Amino acid sequence: MDWKKIKKILIIALIVANVVLFCYSHYNNFRLRNESTRRDFVKEVTALLAEKNISLDTKIPRSTKKLPSVLVSFETSTEEDIKERYFDGKGKVERPSTDLAEISLNDEYINLVNGRRVYYENRKAENNYNIKNLEEAQKIATKFLLDKKYDTRDIYLSYYEEADGKYILNYTKIFDNIPVESSYTNFIIDKRGVMSMDRLWLDVLDKSEQKIFLSPAPRALLSLLNKSEYYNKTIEKITPCFYFNPEDQGYIEDITRAVNGRAIPAWKVKFTDGEYTVLSNYWA
Numbered sequence: 132m133d134w135k136k137i138k139k140i141l142i143i144a145l146i147v148a149n150v151v152l153f154c155y156s157h158y159n160n161f162r163l164r165n166e167s168t169r170r171d172f173v174k175e176v177t178a179l180l181a182e183k184n185i186s187l188d189t190k191i192p193r194s195t196k197k198l199p200s201v202l203v204s205f206e207t208s209t210e211e212d213i214k215e216r217y218f219d220g221k222g223k224v225e226r227p228s229t230d231l232a233e234i235s236l237n238d239e240y241i242n243l244v245n246g247r248r249v250y251y252e253n254r255k256a257e258n259n260y261n262i263k264n265l266e267e268a269q270k271i272a273t274k275f276l277l278d279k280k281y282d283t284r285d286i287y288l289s290y291y292e293e294a295d296g297k298y299i300l301n302y303t304k305i306f307d308n309i310p311v312e313s314s315y316t317n318f319i320i321d322k323r324g325v326m327s328m329d330r331l332w333l334d335v336l337d338k339s340e341q342k343i344f345l346s347p348a349p350r351a352l353l354s355l356l357n358k359s360e361y362y363n364k365t366i367e368k369i370t371p372c373f374y375f376n377p378e379d380q381g382y383i384e385d386i387t388r389a390v391n392g393r394a395i396p397a398w399k400v401k402f403t404d405g406e407y408t409v410l411s412n413y414w415a
Contacts, residue, residue, distance in 0.1 A: 176349045183356055184363040188403060192348040196371050196396065199339040201306060203375050204391035205247045206332040210234060213241055213249065216279045251328040258322040265291060268298035268320045275325045276316070286316060290405045297321045301405070306335045310372040310399055312409050333375060336391070345371060345396045351410040352400070358408070365403040372399040374409045 173191050180187070210232045214222045222236040232243040242250040262268050269288065276283050289310065290301040300318040304311040314333040319326040345351070348369055355361050374397035397411035 173349045176352055179356060180352065180366075183361075185355060185361060186365045188365050188367045189369060191352065192369055195347060196345045197342045198309070198345065198371060198373075198396035199342050200393050200395045201311070201335050201339070201373050202337040202391065203311065203333045203335055203373075203394045206330075206334055207246045208243060208249060209246065210243065213243055217241060217251070248331045249328070250330075251325070253323060253326055255323055259324050260322050262296060262298065262320065262322070265293065265298065268293075268300060271320050271324055272300050272302075272318045272328075275318075275328065281316075289401075289407075292405065297326075304333055306373060307338075310370070311335065311394060312372050312374045312397075312399060313377075314375075333394070335394075339393075343396060345398060346410075348398055351398050354410055355400070355408075361402070361408065364406070366400055367403045368399075368401040370399050370401075372397055372409065374399075374411050376411065 170193075173193060176191065177187060208216075210224045213232075213234050214220055214224070217234070217239065218236040222234050225233045225235075227233060230245050234241045234243065238254040240252045240254065242248075244250070260267075260271065262271070268291075273283055276286075285304050285306065286302040287305050287310070288300060289303040290299075292299040298318070298320040300320060302316040302318075304314040311333050314331060316328065316330040316332060318328050352369075373394035375392055375394035377392070395411060397409050399407055399409055401407040
């Protein structure tokens with residue numbers, strides 16, 4: 132028996148089998164992507180969502196999206212960094228726990244959680260501003276960030292709300308004009324200026340050369356059918372995003388413990404009440 136010849140035949144057979152499986156897998160993904168973007172399928176998805184009282188105030192994207200993944204890490208600070216940024220090096224530092232540092236000066240207080248999340252609060256009872264519109268509120272927030280030496284070129288306003296002269300402004304990081312979740316810088320602005328700021332920010336370290344397909348938006352939206360918290364809501368926007376899920380890194384209870392990881396392409400679904408969810412199914 133010619134074992135060399137048999138070995139060669141087996142190797143060739145394995146190569147052929149792998150090629151066939153590879154081609155079938157890509158053909159199947161292509162077929163599913165194509166079927167999931169057909170108009171009749173989109174209508175079926177819309178009807179199924181309506182059964183759960185999930186309505187649409189926007190069109191469901193039908194085009195297929197292919198994006199890279201990005202390597203991200205959480206922006207970090209030390210107590211000394213915070214003192215320098217906010218109080219010109221002054222201020223009192225207390226350590227109630229290993230995860231929390233409290234920095235304060237007069238009526239301004241900052242909680243630094245795990246060196247990543249920054250919560251600022253201004254307790255001064257002053258009326259320094261007469262805010263007439265959203266634009267003025269945004270200028271106050273932007274000036275605050277610049278004064279504290281934060282970069283404002285990578286932020287965009289993802290949600291706002293106004294009531295009795297008080298503005299809630301929620302900002303999200305962008306990279307290549309695409310939102311990066313989960314990152315946020317949230318403000319409450321009133322007559323005193325910045326009443327509070329809550330910041331957990333991501334820095335983009337690298338972008339992959341290989342791109343991956345997002346699951347077609349109509350098919351991804353089907354996952355909302357099993358999420359009762361989104362029933363009786365209206366979808367106002369469906370956009371691609373980069374999504375870093377700290378649970379994938381093992382940080383389930385507190386995302387501020389996460390250090391870095393890879394943010395993958397996903398769909399960001401925003402509702403009219405300001406709430407949003409991320410649908411992160413994708414195909415290679």
